Amino acid sequence: MRTARTLARLLREDGYVVEVEYDSEDAIARLDRAPIPDVLIVDFLLPHADGLAVASHGRARSAALPVLVVTSYSEVLARLDRRLDPPAVVLSKPLAYGDLTRALDGLRTAAAAT
Amino acid sequence: MDTFEVESPFEEMKRYVRFTDDDSRALAAFGEVAAPHFERIAAEFYERAREHQEAHAVFTSEEQIERLRRSLVRWMEGLCRGPHDGAYFAERSRIGRVHVRVGLPQRYMFTAMALIRGSFEELVETMPAEARRGTRAALARALDLELAIMLETYREAYVARIERVAEREQERLRGELARSERRAASAVEIARVMVVGVDAAGAIVLFNHEAERVTGYPRDEALGRPFGELLLPGAARGEGDRLLGIASESEAWEAAIRTRSGRERLTRWLLSPVPPTPDDTAALYAVGRDVTDESALLEQTRQSERLAAVGTLAAGLAHEIRNPLNGALLHVTYLERALRRPDGVPDALEAARFIGVEIQRLSALVRDFLVFARPAPPNRRPCSLPEVCRRAHALVADDAAHAKAEVQLDLPATDLTLLLDPDKIEQVLLNLLRNALDSVGGAGGGRVTLRARREPRQALVEVEDDGPGLPSPAAPIFDAFYTTRPQGTGLGLAIVHRAVSDHGGTVEVESRPRRTVFRVRLPLTGDAPATGP
Numbered sequence: 001m002r003t004a005r006t007l008a009r010l011l012r013e014d015g016y017v018v019e020v021e022y023d024s025e026d027a028i029a030r031l032d033r034a035p036i037p038d039v040l041i042v043d044f045l046l047p048h049a050d051g052l053a054v055a056s057h058g059r060a061r062s063a064a065l066p067v068l069v070v071t072s073y074s075e076v077l078a079r080l081d082r083r084l085d086p087p088a089v090v091l092s093k094p095l096a097y098g099d100l101t102r103a104l105d106g107l108r109t110a111a112a113a114t
Numbered sequence: 115m116d117t118f119e120v121e122s123p124f125e126e127m128k129r130y131v132r133f134t135d136d137d138s139r140a141l142a143a144f145g146e147v148a149a150p151h152f153e154r155i156a157a158e159f160y161e162r163a164r165e166h167q168e169a170h171a172v173f174t175s176e177e178q179i180e181r182l183r184r185s186l187v188r189w190m191e192g193l194c195r196g197p198h199d200g201a202y203f204a205e206r207s208r209i210g211r212v213h214v215r216v217g218l219p220q221r222y223m224f225t226a227m228a229l230i231r232g233s234f235e236e237l238v239e240t241m242p243a244e245a246r247r248g249t250r251a252a253l254a255r256a257l258d259l260e261l262a263i264m265l266e267t268y269r270e271a272y273v274a275r276i277e278r279v280a281e282r283e284q285e286r287l288r289g290e291l292a293r294s295e296r297r298a299a300s301a302v303e304i305a306r307v308m309v310v311g312v313d314a315a316g317a318i319v320l321f322n323h324e325a326e327r328v329t330g331y332p333r334d335e336a337l338g339r340p341f342g343e344l345l346l347p348g349a350a351r352g353e354g355d356r357l358l359g360i361a362s363e364s365e366a367w368e369a370a371i372r373t374r375s376g377r378e379r380l381t382r383w384l385l386s387p388v389p390p391t392p393d394d395t396a397a398l399y400a401v402g403r404d405v406t407d408e409s410a411l412l413e414q415t416r417q418s419e420r421l422a423a424v425g426t427l428a429a430g431l432a433h434e435i436r437n438p439l440n441g442a443l444l445h446v447t448y449l450e451r452a453l454r455r456p457d458g459v460p461d462a463l464e465a466a467r468f469i470g471v472e473i474q475r476l477s478a479l480v481r482d483f484l485v486f487a488r489p490a491p492p493n494r495r496p497c498s499l500p501e502v503c504r505r506a507h508a509l510v511a512d513d514a515a516h517a518k519a520e521v522q523l524d525l526p527a528t529d530l531t532l533l534l535d536p537d538k539i540e541q542v543l544l545n546l547l548r549n550a551l552d553s554v555g556g557a558g559g560g561r562v563t564l565r566a567r568r569e570p571r572q573a574l575v576e577v578e579d580d581g582p583g584l585p586s587p588a589a590p591i592f593d594a595f596y597t598t599r600p601q602g603t604g605l606g607l608a609i610v611h612r613a614v615s616d617h618g619g620t621v622e623v624e625s626r627p628r629r630t631v632f633r634v635r636l637p638l639t640g641d642a643p644a645t646g647p
Contacts, residue, residue, distance in 0.1 A: 002468060003441040006448050013451065072436035094439035097447040 004043075010097060016104070027054045036062045039107050041100075044071035055084060066107035070095055124203035127262055131255045138196045140252035143245065145194025148237045155233040156186040162229055163222075172216040185209075190230070193256055206260060210267030223264045231257055307403055308381070311396040316340045316355040319396050328381070328404045330374030341400075345371040347378065358398055361385035367400075380406045427487070430595030434479050434603060438472040445469045475603075482605040485541070486594060492535035492616045499573055499636075500525040502536050503566050506543035513548055514562070517555025519579075521547065524565040532573055532638055538613040539636075545606040546577040546632050552602075553581030553630065568638075572619070575634045584625040591623065610634075 001022050008018040019037070021027040027042070031054070040058045042051030055067045067088035089103050121129075160179055163169040173179055189209065196202065213223070231253070238249050302309045302322050308329075311320030321336040329336070329345060336344060342354015347370060353360065360367055367383045383402035390397060449465040452458030507523050514521045547564060554560030565576040590596050592611040597604035610632075614621045619636040 003444055006441075006444050006465070006468075010444070010448055010451070070440075072433040072440070093436035094443040097444060 007097075007100075011101075014101065024051070024054050028057045031058050031061055036065065039066045039068060039104055041068045041070065044069055052084070055088060059084065066110070068100075068103055068107065122200060122203070123266070124200060124259075124263075127259055128198070131258060133198065133252075133255045133259060136248070137252035137255055138198055140245075140248045141194045141196065141256055144234075144238070144241070144249045144253065145191070147241055148194065148234065149191065151233070151237060152187045152190045153183075155190065155230070156183045158233065159183075159186060159226065159229055163226075166222070166225075168219050169222050172218050193260070198256075198259075203263065206263045207267055210264040211271070213264065214267050214271040220265070220268050223261060223268075227257055227261050307401050308383075310341065310400045310402070312341050312357060312398050312400070313395040314358065314390070314397040316342060316357060318344065320399070325402075328373070328379060329371065345369075347372045357385065357400065358387060361387045361398055379404050380409050427594055430604065431479075431483060434595060435476060438475045438479075442469045442472040445472070479603045479605075482603045482609065486605050486609050486612065492538055492613070494533045494535050494617070496531050497534050497536045497539075499530045499532060499534070499539075499566055499575070502534070502539050503543065503564055503575065506540050506547060507564055509540075509544060510547045510551060513551045517551040518559030519551050519554045520561050521551075522561065522563045524563055526566060526568055528568075530566065530568050530573055532636060534617055534636060535613075538616070542610045542613050542634060543575065543577070545610050546634075549606060550577050550579035550581065550630070550632075553583075554579050557581050569635070571639075572635045572637050575636070576631050577634075578629065578631045580628045581630060583627045583630050584623070592621070 004020055004022065008020045011018045019030065021030050031040075036058075040055060042054050044051045051069055051071075055069065058065045058067065064086070067084060069088045069090045070093060071090060072093040089107060091099060091103060127133075160183055164173075173182075192202070192205070234253055234257075235250075238246050238253070241249060302320075305322065306324055308325040309320060309322040310318060310325050313319050317338055317340050318336050319338075321331075321333045325336070326332055331344065340354055341357060342351040344354075346354050350369065353369065357367075365384055365386070367385050369381055369383065370378045371381050372378055381402045382405045383400045385398060385400050387398045388396055445465040445468045449462050449469070452462035452465060455461075503523065503525060507521060510521060543564065547562065550562040554562060560580045563576070563578040565574075565578065567574045567576075584591065585598055589598075592607050593604075594608040595604035596607075611621055614634055614636070617636050619634060621632065621634045624631045624633070
């Protein structure tokens with residue numbers, strides 16, 4: 001929670017518009033409202049449901065929504081491939097902030113290209 | 115009668131009714147009177163028989179009746195004429211057997227004799243008065259002797275029939291026995307288990323096909339050889355001679371056997387001693403299976419389960435390490451930025467403090483993990499359980515104040531000493547108490563009770579709280595790295611479980627909102643399972 005807040009602060013300082021939900025139920029409720037975010041970042045483990053449930057819900061709202069999953073379980077990679085199409089970008093913890101922003105930029109570029 | 119001869123049945127019957135030569139003479143005299151009436155009496159006799167269903171049933175034709183009639187006339191002539199000797203008896207018996215053979219029911223012997231008797235009585239009436247009494251007596255004796263002979267033939271026939279039936283029954287039983295013996299023998303032969311019989315001295319007396327297959331010894335080589343000498347490798351050879359002794363202690367027996375080709379196979383046997391019988395020397399039957407491959411498979415399964423457990427543990431550990439590292443690393447990034455800003459000092463301090471918290475979390479994780487993964491064997495000595503409880507209670511005073519919770523001590527009036535490792539049990543109590551305090555603290559405060567009781571065979575320690583309870587009753591709370599708390603290492607209850615198990619005790623939980631109880635039971639005797647290396 002504390003870490004998510006700090007991450008949001010760093011991203012805002014770098015010019016991103018960030019909304020944070022700390023619970024998967026809240027996140028799912030937020031995704032039901034407009035505007036749909038350009039990129040969804042989820043932790044694999046969240047209270048009440050896993051991050052993939054949130055990601056799936058986001059994809060249901062917007063089929064091409066770029067998803068970035070942060071996880072400390074390396075085996076999640078294999079499971080993600082089967083559950084999300086197009087696949088999510090997976091970043092392993094501990095997360096280097098530079099890697100995250102590079103991934104975000106990559107997703108934004110890809111989204112702009114389609 | 116020659117006194118040295120055995121009395122014949124007929125002589126015996128005659129003696130019984132006192133039938134004498136006087137009777138024979140009286141019958142001869144009666145014959146003089148009666149002979150002209152024999153044809154008529156015989157005719158009347160068969161007319162009467164026709165009236166009765168079952169008597170009539172034995173007649174096959176008029177010619178036959180005619181023959182029977184003549185035969186009855188001869189019978190009456192014979193009765194009067196005599197001589198009433200052995201030949202007479204034999205002839206009368208032959209006639210009786212004819213009745214039996216044609217199936218004339220036995221009761222008609224009596225009715226027929228009553229008819230004859232009635233007809234004779236009419237004739238006696240015609241005799242001179244002084245002769246009548248002796249004639250009647252002679253006729254009564256003779257006719258009853260005739261009846262006795264007839265009934266004897268029926269008895270012979272019944273006995274013969276019963277004997278035949280009995281013989282057939284025995285024949286059937288012998289066949290059945292032979293069949294069931296064959297079945298038992300082929301069941302033993304084709305069974306996919308080794309069946310080996312040994313006598314009291316340990317020599318093999320039965321060796322089935324599967325035993326041949328597994329051991330490689332053909333039957334003729336195995337029979338008569340001592341079990342141990344044939345099948346057990348050197349050091350274990352003596353066990354073969356002690357099979358009966360082994361069987362008296364335990365039905366199950368595991369043995370490495372040496373096959374004919376010299377390979378060792380692991381076999382598992384069920385031993386059944388049999389009471390000795392005069393015609394069989396077998397003293398014990400051993401039914402066994404070759405479990406070499408099963409054991410290898412089991413060992414492989416165990417090994418892969420161990421690897422899977424290690425893998426799960428490693429994944430759990432990785433997860434627990436990466437999360438604090440993730441938090442710390444992000445805060446380092448944040449710290450760098452804050453330090454570059456002129457007004458960034460408060461933010462930097464905050465970030466640095468957070469990094470410290472995460473490092474402490476990592477440090478706690480490593481400490482707990484080592485306790486969990488490399489537990490020292492319990493160093494048990496007689497200790498006062500209430501004393502350990504009091505110490506744990508004192509140690510959580512700060513946590514209790516922080517959680518706005520009250521911890522009550524509920525201890526038995528008398529001391530309770532048992533064999534335990536006080537440090538480990540204290541750790542158990544601390545972990546349970548801290549969990550309980552976290553639970554009530556998260557709900558804004560509450561009450562925690564630490565209770566100790568003596569039970570008949572064990573000591574009971576309960577940690578009870580009135581917090582919100584476990585989120586799910588089925589959750590694997592005693593598994594390593596299972597945690598519901600953001601700051602938890604997921605090892606607290608795993609450590610509790612291991613420490614209690616090492617003491618030979620049990621731990622269980624009962625949870626619902628406002629009442630969660632962890633119950634730890636420790637044996638009073640101090641019996642504990644052997645601890646692993």
